[in-house]
Amino acid sequence: xxxxxxxxxxxxxxxxxxxxxxxxxxxxxxxxxxxxxxxxxxxxxxxxxxxxxxxxxxxxxxxxxxxxxxxxxxxxxxxxxxxxxxxxxxxxxxxxxxxxxxxxxxxxxxxxxxxxxxxxxxxxxxxxxxxxxxxxxxxxxxxxxxxxxxxxxxxxxxxxxxxxxxxx
Numbered sequence: 140x141x142x143x144x145x146x147x148x149x150x151x152x153x154x155x156x157x158x159x160x161x162x163x164x165x166x167x168x169x170x171x172x173x174x175x176x177x178x179x180x181x182x183x184x185x186x187x188x189x190x191x192x193x194x195x196x197x198x199x200x201x202x203x204x205x206x207x208x209x210x211x212x213x214x215x216x217x218x219x220x221x222x223x224x225x226x227x228x229x230x231x232x233x234x235x236x237x238x239x240x241x242x243x244x245x246x247x248x249x250x251x252x253x254x255x256x257x258x259x260x261x262x263x264x265x266x267x268x269x270x271x272x273x274x275x276x277x278x279x280x281x282x283x284x285x286x287x288x289x290x291x292x293x294x295x296x297x298x299x300x301x302x303x304x305x306x307x
Contacts, residue, residue, distance in 0.1 A: 153297050154258065156285075157266040158277050161249040165203050165231055167238045170222060172208040179210045182218055191221060196229045205241035229240055243276055250280050259263045264293045264300055 158229055175190050177183050208214055219235065226233050234241035265281055278294070285292050286304055293300040 141177060151264055153219050153264050153293075155264045155266050155297070156281065157269070158250070158273050158281060159266070159269045159271050160274065161246065161253070161267070161277075162271050163245040165201065165243050165245075167203045167205060168199065169238055170199075170204050170206045170226070171197045172206075172212070172218070173210050176210070176212050180212050180213055180216075181248055182212065184215075187218060187299070188221070190226055194225070195199075196225055199226055199229045201229075202240050203232045203234065205234050205236055205238050207235070207237050208307060227237055242278050243274065246273075246277055247280055250277065250284065253281075253284070255284050258285060259288045260290055260296055262291045262293070263289050264295065265303075 152195055161265060172182065173179060175187050176187065206219065206222055206226075223233055232241075232245055234244050236244070265278065265285075282292055283302060288306070291302070291305050292304040293302055295301050
């Protein structure tokens with residue numbers, strides 16, 4: 140009774156796509172305009188420019204910087220441009236919004252850079268249940284991008300998956 144055990148999952152034509160491979164691992168830091176405001180309400184150009192000259196921009200080296208204002212204030216649009224030109228030589232990326240917005244934008248841009256044609260006419264399992272909090276937006280984006288080219292999309296693991304889409 141020495142029947143050979145066959146791993147049908149390994150022999151299948153399924154291809155696993157692990158979204159965690161595209162998850163931003165760089166540090167995301169917040170640049171809040173609040174400390175640069177007069178009475179936490181108004182940005183004064185002269186004071187703001189002077190304050191920007193005092194910042195050690197090296198602290199943002201290779202980081203993703205989320206630029207926001209944590210108080211309801213009058214912020215002239217040119218101030219964001221000043222921040223960007225100061226950060227650009229140091230930061231890996233500069234995003235308008237909080238840390239979560241920055242994470243989502245960078246993650247989505249990485250998913251957008253995937254060459255979807257490599258999945259053409261294949262059966263794809265988008266890996267679920269990982270170690271990182273990916274968010275529904277990532278799964279929605281990858282499904283939207285894969286659907287036009289694949290034979291099928293599943294969620295989960297090869298041994299236990301949820302069918303999402305099958306080309307007719």
